[in-house]
Amino acid sequence: MASASPNLYSFPNSNALAESLRVYVLRAQNSALSRHESFRLAVSGGSLPAVLAKALLAPGNGSPEDTPQFSKWHIFFADERAVPLDHEESNYRLLKDELVAKIPAELGSPVIHPIDEKHVHDDDPQELADLYQEDLMREFAAKDSVKLPVFDLILLGCGPDGHTCSLFPGHDLLREKDAWVAPETNSPKPPPKRITLTLPVVTHAVNIAFVATGAGKKEILKQIFDLEEGSSLPSALVNQGAGEKVSWFTDHPAVDGVAFSRRGSL
Numbered sequence: 001m002a003s004a005s006p007n008l009y010s011f012p013n014s015n016a017l018a019e020s021l022r023v024y025v026l027r028a029q030n031s032a033l034s035r036h037e038s039f040r041l042a043v044s045g046g047s048l049p050a051v052l053a054k055a056l057l058a059p060g061n062g063s064p065e066d067t068p069q070f071s072k073w074h075i076f077f078a079d080e081r082a083v084p085l086d087h088e089e090s091n092y093r094l095l096k097d098e099l100v101a102k103i104p105a106e107l108g109s110p111v112i113h114p115i116d117e118k119h120v121h122d123d124d125p126q127e128l129a130d131l132y133q134e135d136l137m138r139e140f141a142a143k144d145s146v147k148l149p150v151f152d153l154i155l156l157g158c159g160p161d162g163h164t165c166s167l168f169p170g171h172d173l174l175r176e177k178d179a180w181v182a183p184e185t186n187s188p189k190p191p192p193k194r195i196t197l198t199l200p201v202v203t204h205a206v207n208i209a210f211v212a213t214g215a216g217k218k219e220i221l222k223q224i225f226d227l228e229e230g231s232s233l234p235s236a237l238v239n240q241g242a243g244e245k246v247s248w249f250t251d252h253p254a255v256d257g258v259a260f261s262r263r264g265s266l
């Protein structure tokens with residue numbers, strides 16, 4: 001368990017949130033590129049890709065520090081639904097439509113790591129998860145045998161039930177210790193079959209950020225940040241496992257009534 005607390009930021013509107021998220025993501029990019037040749041991140045589906053696009057497709061100030069170097073990005077999925085890549089419930093399709101297809105040519109193109117479409121109709125998504133884990137191993141463990149991949153950044157959402165990735169409250173998957181990627185066959189949110197990064201992989205990342213906006217999230221954020229009863233929720237487990245490496249980008253309606261102290265600025 002990590003000792004220090006997560007960083008909770010709250011913004012008056014989506015423009016202000018996106019501006020700060022841009023600074024945060026590009027700091028993570030620049031720091032990663034000072035350590036190795038690529039920026040390796042995992043992104044979620046749901047509401048996250050639209051906010052990320054707003055942050056990254058904004059004009060910026062033209063300085064090298066404020067410029068996304070997309071050609072050095074390797075984008076993985078924090079979770080993915082077992083559906084074809086062009087399906088309306090695919091997180092790949094969402095990211096492509098919201099962000100990747102809109103990146104101006106002069107900023108370069110990221111390498112995207114989708115699931116293996118051949119296995120999306122399998123009865124059991126175990127093979128889909130295994131193949132995605134192999135893709136991660138090629139990227140993170142090519143030279144040495146590593147116990148866990150170290151993403152430079154993982155971008156997460158938090159569902160109104162406290163789930164994150166496809167890690168749902170009360171599911172056995174929360175206790176997974178060995179696999180990097182695991183199948184979920186009974187998601188309470190459709191579609192039921194998915195794959196997900198596991199909790200040890202998420203908490204092992206260098207930087208972890210949640211984006212949660214709107215009044216629909218305030219009850220669950222109160223549980224996650226203020227109440228003992230919320231301490232076993234998947235999003236709360238990320239806070240406990242990664243502490244100060246975790247930053248929450250919220251708007252005021254999402255944290256209305258949350259007592260946990262906010263950080264002033266990045």
Ligand SMILES: O=C1O[C@H](COP(=O)(O)O)[C@@H](O)[C@H](O)[C@H]1O
Nearest residue numbers: 044045046047048157158159165
């Ligand atoms: O099903 C999913 O939901 C979560 C949360 O979505 P949000 O719309 O409430 O932000 C998302 O992070 C995850 O990737 C997705 O598969």
